[in-house]
Amino acid sequence: MSAPGPGQVLFAFVRHWSRRSPDGGAGTAERGRLVLVTEAVHSLAERGATATVNAVAHEIGxxxxxxxxxxxxxxxEGYLVMAPSRAxxxxxxxxxxxxxxxxxxQAHRWQxxxxxxxxADWSAERRRYFQRAMTELIDRSHTLETPHGHGA
Structure with a gap:
């Protein structure tokens, strides 16, 4: 059996860390979902997009x-508020x-x-390179549309 490709490694990493939260105990999955949806609303707002239910659904997949x-x-839980769209x-x-x-x-601090x-054993240059590469992947991912029924 061959070693997994970089895409498989990336998605394995994402799956692993998407199931973790700062408290690490009971309620981890629930807290993770709360952070996920709150982060999605924040991310949409940062990009100037309206955080409608459909937009959040698309953002989270x-x-x-x-x-x-x-x-x-x-x-x-008091993390979000729903209101009529300004537009x-x-x-x-x-x-x-x-x-x-x-x-x-709190979630970002933990991250x-x-x-x-x-x-911990990486140089500052290697950390910056990794950050730039991941930022490029994220930016690129916002420009690609995955047809329904395909993907991870």
Missing amino acids: IDQSGASRLIKCAAE DGRRREASLTAAGRSLLT EQVFAQLT
């Missing part, structure tokens, strides 16, 4: 009903609350700590 449930749960009052959009921004600050631990 799940169906509309799943995204709706995640948004509802995050809103019930089209018939649609609703999600936005972060102060608690949602705090959740992301940076994990990265520092994983790369």
Whole structure:
């Protein structure tokens, strides 16, 4: 059997870390979902996109009903708020609350700590190179559309 290719390694890494959270104990999956949906709303806003349920569903890669449930749960926990869209009052959009921004600050701090631990023996140059390469992959991923039914 041959070694997995770089794409397989990337997706294995993503799957592994998507199931982790800072507390590491009970509720890890639930907290991970809350961070996931809050991060999706934040990411959409950072790119100037409206965080509708459909946009969040696309951002996360799940169906509309799943995204709706995640948004509802995050809103019930106080991390998101749903309001009529500023651009089209018939649609609703999600936005972060102060608690949602705090959740992301904590999650981002944990992510940076994990990265520092994983790369403790790397040079600063290697860390910067890795960051640039991953940023390029992320930027490129926003320009590609994966047809429904294909992908990981």
